[in-house]
Amino acid sequence: MKSKIIVGAIIVLLIIAVVNAYLIFSSSSNLNKRVAELKELNRPAQIQVVKIDGDCADCFKVDTILQKIRENFNVTQETSLSLSSEESKALVEKYNVQKLPSVIITGETNKTQIQDFELKDDALVFTGTQAPYTDARSGISYGFVTVTNLVDSSCLECTSLTGFTEGLKNAGVFIKSEKIVNYNTPEGRDLIKKFEVKHVPALIISQEINYYPEVQQQLVAVQAKEKDGFYALHATLPPYRNLTSDKIVGLIEAIMIKDDSCQECYDVKVNKQILQRFGMYIKTEKTYDVSSKEGKELIAKYNITKVP
Numbered sequence: 001m002k003s004k005i006i007v008g009a010i011i012v013l014l015i016i017a018v019v020n021a022y023l024i025f026s027s028s029s030n031l032n033k034r035v036a037e038l039k040e041l042n043r044p045a046q047i048q049v050v051k052i053d054g055d056c057a058d059c060f061k062v063d064t065i066l067q068k069i070r071e072n073f074n075v076t077q078e079t080s081l082s083l084s085s086e087e088s089k090a091l092v093e094k095y096n097v098q099k100l101p102s103v104i105i106t107g108e109t110n111k112t113q114i115q116d117f118e119l120k121d122d123a124l125v126f127t128g129t130q131a132p133y134t135d136a137r138s139g140i141s142y143g144f145v146t147v148t149n150l151v152d153s154s155c156l157e158c159t160s161l162t163g164f165t166e167g168l169k170n171a172g173v174f175i176k177s178e179k180i181v182n183y184n185t186p187e188g189r190d191l192i193k194k195f196e197v198k199h200v201p202a203l204i205i206s207q208e209i210n211y212y213p214e215v216q217q218q219l220v221a222v223q224a225k226e227k228d229g230f231y232a233l234h235a236t237l238p239p240y241r242n243l244t245s246d247k248i249v250g251l252i253e254a255i256m257i258k259d260d261s262c263q264e265c266y267d268v269k270v271n272k273q274i275l276q277r278f279g280m281y282i283k284t285e286k287t288y289d290v291s292s293k294e295g296k297e298l299i300a301k302y303n304i305t306k307v308p
Contacts, residue, residue, distance in 0.1 A: 045111035048077040052088045054100030054134025056141045058174060062101045065116075065126060069105070073112060083139055095120045097136045099129035131211035132174045143211040144176035148204040150191055152241045153182050155248055157281055159235045161201045168205075171215050176208075183241065192243060195225070195232035199249075200241045202234035239281050251283040257298060258308045259290045268308035 049069060051062060069075065081088040083100060091097065091104060103126040105112060109119065116128030131143025147165055152158055169175055181188045183200045191197065191204060207229040210216050224233040234240075238250020254275065256268040268287065275282060288295040290307050298304065 044072065044074040045108040046074045046076050047105050047107035047109070047112060049075050049079070050091065050104045050106075051078075051080045052091060052097065052100055052102050052104070052136075053080065053082050054136075054139075054141065055083050056100075056132070056134045058144070058176075059132045059134055059141060060101060060130050062103055062126065062129075065103060065128075069103070069114065072114070076107070083134065083136070092136045095123055095125045097125060098127075100134040100136050102126045102129055102136070130172065131208075133211075143174055143208055145173055145208045145212075146176055146206040147178045148191065149178065149180045150183055150188060150197060150200050150202040150204060151180055152184075152200050152248075155239065155241055157239045157251060157283060158201060158248065159237050159240055161203050161233070161235060164203060164233070168209075168215065171212070173209065173212050173215055183243070195227055195230065197232055197234055198243055199234040199236075200243065202232060205231040205233065207231070237279055250281060252280050254282045254285040255298065256285065256287045256308065257290055257295050257304065258287060261291075265308055271308070 047069075049066070051066065066078075081091070083089075083092075095104060097104075103117075105114075105117065105124040106122060109122065109124050112124060114124070116126060117124040118127045119125075132141055133143060134141045145168070147168075149161060149165070165175065165178060181191065183189075183192060192200075195202075195204060205219070205224070207226070209219065209231060219231050219233065222233065222236075224231040239248055240250065241247070242249045252275065254272055256271065258268045259265055272282065272285065286294075288298065290296075290299070299307075
């Protein structure tokens with residue numbers, strides 16, 4: 001009887017040992033499988049990169065994008081093509097590339113996630129090209145803006161619109177050329193007539209600005225008028241020359257009245273500072289005491305009850 005019990009116990013222990021061995025092997029196998037999966041997940045994608053250039057020196061650059069790709073993926077091959085090559089034309093056609101320069105990524109695209117790239121067939125194609133750029137089909141470059149600053153050189157106090165041009169540049173607009181034209185020259189008069197300019201200074205901006213949609217919308221918002229392929233934007237803040245009356249508008253004469261006998265009264269020049277904060281250009285200023293002849297005349301004329 002004892003021998004049977006011992007044999008039974010040995011069999012049970014063997015079964016337990018076999019089960020444990022299986023569980024250990026199974027766990028180890030699953031662990032190895034999981035480790036392999038994690039390694040594969042974390043392995044940089046192996047990709048091939050093709051840059052297609054639009055043969056335009058001043059156009060949008062993709063160098064930063066390419067550097068980012070090199071830093072994050074295993075680039076096994078990198079090729080740079082010009083628009084004129086047959087290989088680039090074939091790629092443009094195959095992947096329906098619209099703007100150049102562009103970047104095409106092939107290889108393990110399923111492991112590749114990068115902003116401004118769109119999956120087309122078996123490749124990721126860069127779609128974030130901004131103006132100025134080259135049209136991939138025609139080879140024509142767009143987004144080169146010209147600006148003509150129409151001014152009145154005799155009005156030193158008039159508003160300057162050069163700051164607006166700088167704002168365009170800061171917004172990423174490529175200004176190809178910029179020139180200044182005086183309003184009373186033959187060229188200036190032609191521009192005034194052609195674009196129905198009412199005030200100077202004014203800016204004449206070429207229609208190439210339309211390739212910068214956000215900026216173009218801002219021009220429309222400030223009521224820039226589009227005509228014959230250009231936008232005309234005139235000064236809205238004085239001083240400026242009103243071409244209808246041919247006079248400078250917005251030059252302010254400030255007359256201040258004070259009371260020298262009142263030491264506690266506030267400084268009348270505070271009022272001047274307030275006017276300037278509202279954007280008023282004070283060309284001339286005069287100050288009279290309340291007891292002076294001029295002061296008394298002004299008080300009577302305008303029914304002034306308090307001074308300063």
